[in-house]
Amino acid sequence: MKKLDWYILKKFFTTFFFCVFLFTVIAVVIDSSEKADDFVKSGLGFSQIFTQYYIGFIPYIDALLFPLFVLIAVIFFTSKMAGKSEIIAILASGTTYNRMLYPYWLGGIVLGLVLLFASSFVIPKANVIWKQFETTYIKVNSTYDPLVEHYERSMYFRIDSFTYAGIRSYDTITKNGGPFFMHRIKNNELIYNLRASTIKWDTAAKKWYLRDVVERSINGLHETLKIDKALSLTFNFKPIDLTQDENVKDKLNSVALYKYIADQQLRGTEGLNTLQVEEFRRFATPFSVLILTMIGAVIASRRVRGGSGAHLAIGFLTGALFILMDRFSTIFATKGNFPPLLAAWLPNVIFTAVAIYFYRKAPK
Secondary structure (H helix, E strand, O other), X not given: OOXXXXXXXXXXXXXXXXXXXXXXXXXXXXXXXXXXXXXXHHOOOHHHHHHHHHHHHHHHHHHXXXXXXXXXXXXXXXXXXXXXXXXXXXXXXXXOHHHHOHHHHHHHHHHHHHHHHHHHHHHHHHHHHHHHHHHHHHOOOOOOOOOOOOOOOOEEEEOOOOEEEEEOOEEOOOOEEOOEEEEEEEOOEEEEEEEEEEEEEXXXXXXXXXXXXXXXXXXXXXXXXXXXXXXXXXXXXXXXXHOOOOOHHHHOOHHHHHHHHHHHHHOOOOOOHHHHHHHHHHHHHHHHHHHHHHHHHHHHOOOOOOHHHHHHHHHHHHHHHHHHHHHHHHHHHHHOOOOHHHHHHHHHHHHHHHHHHHHHHOOO
């Protein structure tokens, strides 16, 4: 690490955190003005609103536009350096163009790792905080959140490779549902059937409690019937697996999300593309930080008419195209048959090619 590296890194991080701070203030002001009535109706004080809502909302909104902040910061301070002929002086001193980009690589990697850790573990916890606040005080009339109203819907799922189950309706508040059925299949033949009028989660015993149970065991032409008034069983699914929470992907850390997707795949749950796109994006987005860092450095290092204004215009256009492409690929994956892995990484692949093109065209 030379003085030049520390000089560029200092400008990089200082400008980046200033951009984050400035946008955070603007976002909080706009959001608070929109939700002013809801905050007043909640009857909470400023400190309670901050600790129960904004302490979770701020990390979420910052992480959402993190790559764009990096791009703007790099373009802004590099353009200023180019305008003052500092880039020309650096290259004239014998420093190669590739060597000059070294601190940009290092800064991009550091910020990418920060975003990777935050997206995997910090942001999910933040989402739990502010979404719980919205559920309690803002979206109190929503019919979609199981924490607000009793959410009842027929659901069918696979317990293991041979066992399938279904519940006619399930109440997420009382953890009670029914009727419940379970089939076990072997060699394409039904070998076991269980039916119960109700199924309820026993919180103390961590088991499912069934009432009015009828069990049938079938072995060829022989059938065994068993009737129980009540029965306690252990299944590999829990009440959280039966809740239809549309925000579950945002609330689980990366390890929990991976396990949740694996469990849902085992049960034969459909419509997992949204979860898989989120899983892959948590690793793809930090990589985009490095790509946009290089694009910003290569674009802004060239002195042009218009100075920082022209560079920032190009930066905003590049960032807008990146976000637009990211949104479109997500929609195609969640609403169509576009592979989730490709949807998460496609913007990175395309903008890597863009970065290489700008690099080759840059005067060195």
